[in-house]
Amino acid sequence: MADDVLNKIDEKVKNNKVMLYMKGTPDFPQCGFSAHTVEILKSYGIPFATEDVLADPSIRDGIKRYSNWPTIPQVYIDGKFVGGCDIVHELHERGELEPILKSALGK
């Protein structure tokens, strides 16, 4: 059932302080946008969980409905959708990503 997928996603997003839905894995990203997002998160030296949407078409479709956001990667911090590659890049450049991560991981 479709709702099962959304529940599954919701559980992961809530159980991981930093959760990245991406194409491929951090070691073998399958898309430039996903690779760049991994690079930014890695630069903070913080733990983050990932899920490969290419491994599960229902997740690939479900994550877009979950956030009402049309593209992957998608970054969630402290249970909240932050954005895709462009937004995470921009927040990183502006120095606004670190405080968000710090406050999430400090809890």
Add this chain to the structure above:
Amino acid sequence: MITPEQIKEFLGKSLPIAVCETQDLTGGGDHWQLIVVSPAFEGKGLLEQHRLVNEALKEPMSDQRIHALALKTFSPSQWEKLGS
């Protein structure tokens, strides 16, 4: 694929557009980088600004005329601060 004129037309239908710069990243007409400045972005966070553009381009994005979109959005006052 899609043309810069068509992109601007889609955007203009749902947003007041002050600036729209388009760059075809691969030459194939389906990987685009856009810089969009709109008064509708004033007072809104990045996520909301991007959502407005995604919504305006929903049709060409879902039928794959736009396959990939790199997006930079600014409100007019943010844009002015950049000195552009």
